[in-house]
Amino acid sequence: MTPLIHLTGITKTLKGQGEPRSILSGVDLTLHAGRSVAILGRSGSGKSTLLSVLGLFDRADGGRYLLGDKDITRLPEQRAAALRSAEFGFVFQRFFLLKHLTAAQNVAMAFVNGQGWLPRGKRRARVMAALDLVGIAHLAEHRPPRLSGGEQQRVAIARALVREPRVLLADEPTGALDTETGALVVDVLRDATSRGCGLVLVTHDRDHARKMDDVLELREGRFA
Numbered sequence: 174m175t176p177l178i179h180l181t182g183i184t185k186t187l188k189g190q191g192e193p194r195s196i197l198s199g200v201d202l203t204l205h206a207g208r209s210v211a212i213l214g215r216s217g218s219g220k221s222t223l224l225s226v227l228g229l230f231d232r233a234d235g236g237r238y239l240l241g242d243k244d245i246t247r248l249p250e251q252r253a254a255a256l257r258s259a260e261f262g263f264v265f266q267r268f269f270l271l272k273h274l275t276a277a278q279n280v281a282m283a284f285v286n287g288q289g290w291l292p293r294g295k296r297r298a299r300v301m302a303a304l305d306l307v308g309i310a311h312l313a314e315h316r317p318p319r320l321s322g323g324e325q326q327r328v329a330i331a332r333a334l335v336r337e338p339r340v341l342l343a344d345e346p347t348g349a350l351d352t353e354t355g356a357l358v359v360d361v362l363r364d365a366t367s368r369g370c371g372l373v374l375v376t377h378d379r380d381h382a383r384k385m386d387d388v389l390e391l392r393e394g395r396f397a
């Protein structure tokens with residue numbers, strides 16, 4: 174079966190004012206639909222950089238990036254942006270919710286971008302289905318200040334899932350949560366793969382990593 178994502182020999186060097194610094198030095202990664210992979214590594218090992226390359230926020234200097242059967246290694250920025258919003262969902266440590274909007278309205282923000290346009294009724298149904306998927310449909314009309322950290326992160330996950338992305342990228346999604354709440358949020362992310370989307374989870378927590386199908390550790394710019 175063609176993998177969802179296939180990276181080979183990805184390199185990234187930062188060229189600032191000083192000496193160029195190699196951050197990624199030959200990363201290979203394969204992710205299949207409905208599967209999850211955890212990326213571990215000490216602080217500064219390049220986990221977020223790799224996630225930025227995966228999510229088309231940043232470009233590799235070398236290597237090859239296949240998304241399904243499409244070679245997207247050198248996609249022009251405009252097409253990369255379109256692909257990013259159509260195919261990827263993002264979850265971060267911070268929830269980035271708008272305080273004055275309800276949970277449902279926050280999730281619906283994912284449709285604001287023109288490419289995601291749907292008639293109002295269908296949009297509402299998709300929003301409620303996404304909130305249901307993460308277990309908080311009953312909180313749809315609550316605003317973030319009335320929600321716990323774990324509930325807010327679930328809203329953010331619903332927002333990432335509502336457009337049914339092929340790939341979910343999560344960068345330390347439990348970083349702002351206590352251990353128990355964090356574990357529940359990781360379960361929600363993993364369960365999202367049962368619908369066929371692939372999940373890449375960047376984490377410091379080995380217990381969370383173990384819940385994924387594969388665990389990879391970044392060391393000196395590549396997987397050990």
Ligand SMILES: Nc1ncnc2c1ncn2[C@@H]1O[C@H](COP(=O)(O)OP(=O)(O)OP(=O)(O)O)[C@@H](O)[C@H]1O
Nearest residue numbers: 187189196214215216217218219220221222223377
């Ligand atoms: N825009 C940038 N300019 C300069 N250095 C950068 C930039 N982005 C990342 N770096 C450096 O690249 C290295 C890798 O950073 P990255 O954020 O990918 O690591 P990380 O493994 O995600 O770390 P953490 O676990 O602390 O979030 C770090 O040494 C960081 O300081």
